[in-house]
Amino acid sequence: MKRIEAIVKPFKVDEVKEVLTSLGVAGMTVSEVRGFGRQKGHTEMYRGAEYRVDLIPKAKIDVIVPDERVSEIVTAITAAARTGTIGDGKIFVTPVDDAVRIRTGETGPQAL
């Protein structure tokens, strides 16, 4: 099993969610995060003073998928979340040791 961690622009969450459910991914976790990449944020203006805002709001979508589906799902997320402008986000893939369904106690890929 692999964890696919996708950090995307907040308004892309619905699109990514739709694509994932259409691919049959059973569940996901969405959280609100802040961060920056190479561009180190943008400038804002308040009462005539300029600010560098480098912790920009993003959405993080975590899905755990079986190994054989990883590349398919990563491609789908990338396509759904891309706008072509700076700040589209990143996807990280990491291995997962185990998964447990709390209600029944099932473990392994059946728990997904």
Added chain:
Amino acid sequence: MDQAVRSKRKKLTYSEKLVRFRARLRDPEWRRYGGLLLTGKAVGIGLVLLLMVGVPALMRVAPSVVVGTVHAQDSGAPAGEAAAAPAAEAAPASAAPAPDVKMTDTVNAVNTAWTLVAAFLVFGMQVGFTMLEAGFCRSRETVNVLMECVVDTCLCGILFYAWGFAFMFSHGNGLIGTHWFFLQDAPATYEATGVAFLAVWIFQFAFADTCSTITSGAMIGRTGFVGDLLYSVGVSGFIYPIIGHWAWGPDGFLATMGSDGNFLPSIGTGFHDFAGSTVVHTIGGFIALAGSIVLGPRLGRKFKRDGGGPMLPHDLTIAISGGLILWFGWYGFNPGSTLSAIDAEGIGRVAANTTLAACAGGLFAMLAAYIPSKKWDASFTTNGFLAGLVAITCPCYWVSPTGAIILGAVAGVLVYLGVELLEYLRIDDPIGAVPVHGFCGIWGTLSLGLFACGKYGATGPTGADNSAPLAGLFYGGGMTVLIAQIIGSAIITTATFVSAMILMKVVNATGTLRIDREGELNGLDVTEHGIAAYPEYVIAGWATPPGAGSGSNEK
């Protein structure tokens, strides 16, 4: 001691307690305790009774002058001099002998009802103030801002009842009033307005409350609650009523200025302030300035000249809605100051002037802020229409709508420059209270000397009296009014700032004015009030931009 009882340590039934009580009645040591307890309670009750009877008795002086005598003094004033008629809401009409209005007149009922409606509107401004201040501060100090507004209101009410109204609006001498403490021995109606005395009291209380709330505006985020209580007593109890007496008291030296036997008789006219640009707003603004200077900026605050900027507001929705509620309440503040619905043309004109000045102020502040930054700043726009409202508050009765627009526009630009000035001087004023109320209050007061259009004189319970109209520089009236305004404004501003600096320094010396570093960084809400404003949400330290910072990197 009763060892058996002590060692039990279980809950006793009532009958067991009764047994114990009877045992104690017999015990000499317990009898001594009981006797001491009862004596102490009796002494306490006796002291309270003594205060309740003794303090009013001490405060009570000779009964106040009868209304008739006041008329005689005023109708003796030389005609054609606007001086003898401080056309503020409290005074009778100028050259014409004041009408002998009695409580039974329908006119009085109408005027009293009008005054009360206006008083309620002005009190409604408190909601506006809480929302404005809460919106512009950070979420970690929101509860503190709300509490300070509420408690300032409650304190002001009691103080204004006890001696505030007496100092400000009763007869005494040119500097202070000496009658009506605890509202004793007051007449049925106030002076020659014909309005019920207590209705005037609540109307003026609402004004005093406004001044008191303005002062907390520039001191947000780092003021200890006890310090706030202490300085509020100084402001609502002493600075505002005493200095206000000079301009609005029936014998205030600035109100009666410019005529024989009074202050500066050669000036030719008294100091005019229809609804309080100076008395309420300049006083409030400059006390806020003094407080802000003595306190110093919030921790972590970097100023524009050092590469930082103002700390971000946490809720612009509340802030700007609050500003609009203030605008709404201002319709009681200005038109209500006629204390007369019978002067229908007057209240209509005042309401229209108020509106136009606000409109102009908002637009011009927005433009002034846009030019250097290329952004349409919401906070400057709000400060702008508030500045227009503050500025029109003094001259609203005497200017034409055109004049109102022009002076409102100037106020809008002035408030933008004022905010920039304070930022340059490294004074942390989170909501712009000092530029809006202090600086534009002065501008509004002076603008009367320029824009008084020469058609309107004094208001009155049975209608306007325009026999001695005020004319400003732009309307052929020369420098007379302007000079009187400059003198009055300068005296009041200086006196306010000096006394406020002394007050703030004294409170600071008690150690209660500024909260400690740890408390300020964690936020006043949890430190002073035990709860966060939004307990369900994490307070985001990163909501403040890097230049402003959360303060945690301060050494």
